Amino acid sequence: MKSSEDGPALSIGDLGARFGLATHVLRHWETMGLLHPARDAGGRRRYGADDLNRVATILILKEAGLGLTTIRSLSATTDRATRHEILRPAAEELRSRIAAARASLELIEGGLNCAYEDVTHCPNYRRRLAERIDARQERNEPMNRPNTAGGKLS
Template sequence: MRSSAEELSIGDLAAGFGLAPHVLRHWEAMGVLEPVRRVGGQRRYTSGHRLRVALILSAQEAGMSLERIREWVGAPRAERRGEVLAEHLAELDGRLERLRVARELVAHAVECSSGDALECPELRRILEKSVESGCHARATRGSVARD
């Protein structure tokens, strides 16, 4: 049995990452973080939970949703965990390509010498190229349509 000195309250664990405790409660509800035990109704975490919080934050920074993180860390086999990561990597590669095209478009519009970027033949060529390559196709998983 661990001593209470080795255990962290939800507030202590959250504060170590600059998070509010409700974030960790939400993660618990989503199935990506679980306290080691409860004492008098209060969640208790070990120092090992710091690594889990760091992993969740890193995965979110990489664009993973909590659902995907749960699927990844909760997979019973290493093979499935690898598949989840490969799927996410493919989505990141698609996003990077769309961002590359968007950046090329904006960079040209900023530097455009035609006087009106909306009438620029080069801008039109960039747009036609992006349509041909499918860069404007919406990803189906985890994407949000924007107005």
């Protein structure tokens, strides 16, 4: 699919500058099948209005945490069920990261709100330590294995 000729035809440098992207990024996206610029008589890439929309879409989806392969799969389908199949794992991963970030924030805020000079004296800190020790004993896990569970310190 070639770009629309509607609107100004931008060079690769102009398109990159418009979005703050290096030209090699746009070339990479083209090799991945995400962009399909038209070519002028000299073989130079010319980007139109459709390409502006594609680049903006790619940037929005990347900001949402999607990889280029997933973005390519999404752009290749108009089927709702396929779109859901592609996005469902990304949504689950994002929910998991949000839960971990919330737990981390609770932990940090607990430390900030602790009235004790030494945070290790905070009752909730001590409770968390006991819970961690008890939980690892119940599962027979080594004490040095990281745990991503969060919660308040204070």
